[in-house]
Amino acid sequence: MDKNTDIGAINSRAQLATIHKYLEIGRKEGAEMYESSCPLPGKGFWCRPTLFTNVAQSNRIAQEEIFGPVLAILTFRTDDEVIEKANNSPYGLSAGVWTDKGSKIFNMTKRMRAGVVWANTFNKFDPSSPFGGYKESGKRRGITWVECVFEFGLNLLNLLNILNLLNERDGQINKKVFSHHK
């Protein structure tokens, strides 16, 4: 991919259709949509970077995962409110917080129920850093991946979790100081 690329193409026609479906839902739900005016290449599955404002927690574009270059922006008034909203989800893979004060950042990151929290940065990865989620995004860490595959077969959701698991195991803390029962 060209080094100058910020946002690439969507991986399939089907996924592009899904994204467009959500853009339509977002509009219908009364959210305000902002779209980049950038030109799109003629060939391939492209979607402009898109923002939604005036979104409520109960909007589908806030509840469901779009998997596209689409950001739904929700507003909040107090720290407690933003934490409540951030945690108001069955998932908990990753989260991000942008704010000024160090002590506030760590208060926020501590209260967020997510496996990875980026503070004043986003979407950073490193082989030495564990990656895995809380709640439904983090099922069954700690069992061997072989066991996991046998147990769940080809259930795609779980397959995703297995991938997470593999990642995790690479980065997982491995202090075998104590004898374990397994």
Added chain:
Amino acid sequence: MDKSIKKSSLTISENGLEKKTSGKRLEVLKTYKIYIGGQFPRTESGRYYVPVNAVGKKLANVCLSSRKDFRDAVVSARGAFSGWSGRAAFNRGQVLYRMAEMLEGRKAQFIEELTQQDASKAKAEKEVNLAIDRLIYYAGWCDKYQQIFSAVNPVASSHFNFSVPEPTGVVSIVAPQNDSLLGLVSVIAPVITGGCTCVVLASETKPLCSVTFSEVLNSSDLPGGVVNILTGKPSELASWFVDHMDVNATIYCEKDSSVKKMMREKSALNLKRIIFYDKVNWYTEEGQSPYFIMDTQEIKTTWHPVENIAGAGGGY
């Protein structure tokens, strides 16, 4: 006139009531109730069962908890989670230590109950002693496991990156059937050490100690709702234990393969973590380990930028 009354001429008992000539005193039997949110309610279902020991002696009337008792218990456990996990780790250690102290104080009663449930005197004593020691063991871990299992990760970019274990939330536990006190303590202790709260189904056949243990919990400084103990049948309740969407993890301690299969299947639907302790011997060293704490922990990794002041370079 002689006003003195000879004691021996009266048939008055010590408490002033007339003594019946025959019969012994009718013993007051303890009612075994369940423990939810720091209270001792009877089961909402109004159902009871009577476990018997090996020689056929009826042990007690014990609550046969329903799924609604479980539901109520989960509400209590969820309510208690924020406060308990938010406590200082050192304070949680103090509370666990207090639990051990209270258990020590009621040792005789536990030994008595264990012997009623077919244990020999020596074995009962050993089980109670080990249960106390196990609480002390985990009391010590409360403010230590997080340091041991945390890490600062050496990422390549200019970020401070660290990972810390945090409690997963509400844990439902089907406790071991046989080691009705030691097993119970051994599964509860690591869960609450890590800041989780739990709903526990005690041994069906040997429930006496579990109910008395909840009295121990209630008289120690453990906040109501952190540990909730139900009595009843795993065959009836186990599926609810793993079905409930507001339970983050389920621990199962028996070998029943059909239950394990059911749990695997149901947990695949709601993506709940399930943990099997069916091969653990609670009497040995393998029955205690900080890894038991880690079974109900999540790992949170935080990334924070590290500013590289112009001209200062990155080295020492």
Added chain:
Amino acid sequence: MATGSPKIFSHLSNGQPGFSLSPRIDQVGVEERASRFTKRSIKKESKLNGLKLVLNMIDLTTLEGKDTDGKVKQLCYKAMHPHDALPDIPTVAAICVYPSMVKIARKALGDSGIKVASVATAFPSGQAPKDVKIRDTKYAVNEGADEVDMVISRGKFHSGEYNYVFDEIAAIKEACGDARLKVILETGELGTFDKVRRASDIAMHAGADFIKTSTGKIQPAATMPVTLVMLEAIRDFYYKTGKMIGMKPAGGISKSKLALHYLVMVKETLGEDWLNNEWFRFGASSLANDVLMQIVKEKTGVYQAANYFSVD
């Protein structure tokens, strides 16, 4: 009622406070009666229908000093789409906000059919001159409120100035125009059931379309016994005048089970005619999500977690 004496209306004739003839309430009896409504068993299909009815009777409320346009818009969206994952569920009855937020809510709700209710008359204390209260009311109505939730002057009520209270309600009713008027008694500040009954009678005679227990700012708020006292006042008023009055318990009803108990009480006290959101409302904010959780529980057989339901 103890008597059908027209004295009750005669507050202007001799300057004496009226409404002294409202019946006395047997507190112990009321509490016993109210507790009996909690013993009914409602299962399966009836429960599901009951839950949907409850959802449809909710006045989804935000009455905070920190309310913003954004917050109100989000709440309005929640009102229209309580839980998109569930088909065939009703919307709530209304959104309840401060007068300054009425316009925002009106616009956000569009043609959804959901009503905008506004508190007015120096809510929650009611400590303002009558003309200020009237302007407050007119403002809310002009901004587009379909319903006005006023508070009575509890201070005047306790001073025995029942006529003042009566006249004030009547004046607000006039200022409401076509908007329906809910009169909040703030039962937590009235003290006794006798006073609750008297305040209910005053409000209904003065023109209330609804009587409502509480502002939600004072404890105790709505309870089943106090609601029963008011329901019985409504029933007596209906027998006497043929006019239906609505009822709105508010504050402290956050669980579906309790809400279903209330419906039982309404049905057994006033009858089925009152079992719709034209005549019965719940003033609540967290009740909606609990109802949704129970509906999903009924449909899936699995107990639910709060994380799966949006907080707005």
